[in-house]
Amino acid sequence: EKQIPNAKAFPADLSDPKVYDKLLKFAQKQFGRIDILVNNAGVNYRGAVTEIKEDLGQIIDLNLRAPIALTQKALPYLKQNGGGAVVNIASLAGRVPLPDEATYSGSKFGLRAFTLALANELKGSGVTASIVSPGPIETGFILTEIDDVPPLVFSQPMSTADQVAALVLKSAADGKPERVIPLSGGILATVAYLWPGLRQLLVPLLERKGRKVKARYKAKLAQGG
Numbered sequence: 001e002k003q004i005p006n007a008k009a010f011p012a013d014l015s016d017p018k019v020y021d022k023l024l025k026f027a028q029k030q031f032g033r034i035d036i037l038v039n040n041a042g043v044n045y046r047g048a049v050t051e052i053k054e055d056l057g058q059i060i061d062l063n064l065r066a067p068i069a070l071t072q073k074a075l076p077y078l079k080q081n082g083g084g085a086v087v088n089i090a091s092l093a094g095r096v097p098l099p100d101e102a103t104y105s106g107s108k109f110g111l112r113a114f115t116l117a118l119a120n121e122l123k124g125s126g127v128t129a130s131i132v133s134p135g136p137i138e139t140g141f142i143l144t145e146i147d148d149v150p151p152l153v154f155s156q157p158m159s160t161a162d163q164v165a166a167l168v169l170k171s172a173a174d175g176k177p178e179r180v181i182p183l184s185g186g187i188l189a190t191v192a193y194l195w196p197g198l199r200q201l202l203v204p205l206l207e208r209k210g211r212k213v214k215a216r217y218k219a220k221l222a223q224g225g
Contacts, residue, residue, distance in 0.1 A: 014041050014066040015058065020073050034077040036172045039067035039088045039111075044104040044141070046148040056103045063107035068114055075127065083126030085172040088115045089164070090133045092156065092180065095189035096199065100150045108133075112178075119177045128175030134164050135185040146218055151210035152203065154217065156185040 008030045012019040027034050043062045045054045071086050078084030093101055094108025115131040122129055135156040136142055142149055159181050167179045180186030188206075192199035 014070070015061045017069060020070050023070075024074055024077060028077060033081050034074060035081060035084045037071060037074040037078070037084075037086045038168055038172075039070060039086070041066065042089070044101060046104075046145065046150070047100055049102050059103045059107050063104065064110045064114075067111060071118070071129075078127045079125060085127065085175065086115075086118070086129045087168050087171050088129070088131050089168070090115070090131050092133055092135045092185050092189050094133055095180070095186070096192045098150065098152065116177055128172075130171035130176060131178050132164065132167050132171055133178065133180045133186065134159055135180075135182055137161060137164060143217070143221065146214065146221065149214070151207045151214055153210065154213040155206035155210035156188075157182045
């Protein structure tokens with residue numbers, strides 16, 4: 001709120017469906033209308049499925065069920081204004097399976113499929129639905145758990161939160177169904193998805209590259225950088 005004077009915060013646990021109506025009514029009251037819904041909240045527990053102690057259902061609740069339910073409840077607000085946009089934040093892990101992040105990957109595959117299907121449903125309504133799928137982003141989501149992040153993640157160039165935010169704004173403005181960042185990662189993910197056999201050949205090479213990049217990041221963090 002200090003950085004954006006007109007912004008209003010509404011702290012909420014989106015794994016609790018009871019807060020959705022309260023959140024939307026708060027926004028409607030504060031601003032008089034709702035034009036854009038950005039579903040960005042997410043969680044991840046890294047590691048092999050058989051080794052993770054946390055409830056993996058929490059990943060599905062927050063990464064998939066919450067944005068679907070919020071979108072359903074927000075659409076009437078958007079439509080009553082004559083138009084608007086829903087922008088969901090997925091991941092490149094929603095375009096190509098990511099080992100040791102199986103549930104996270106599954107939740108993002110689901111969110112991507114939901115968004116693209118919804119975009120078709122909403123044609124002609126004045127409301128658009130878009131998905132933004134970033135690769136690794138240089139935030140605490142990755143860097144504070146760097147030891148547990150698979151090397152494959154580091155094989156792609158890091159993006160910044162500002163770069164992703166810019167794509168969100170573009171998507172809300174033009175309604176383009178899907179954007180990825182970095183573009184090179186999106187191309188590789190598409191190739192890997194279309195030709196699984198080729199993916200099996202590419203993954204070891206990308207993991208080797210990722211291990212080197214990960215080591216550099218760990219060294220930088222150790223130095224306080």
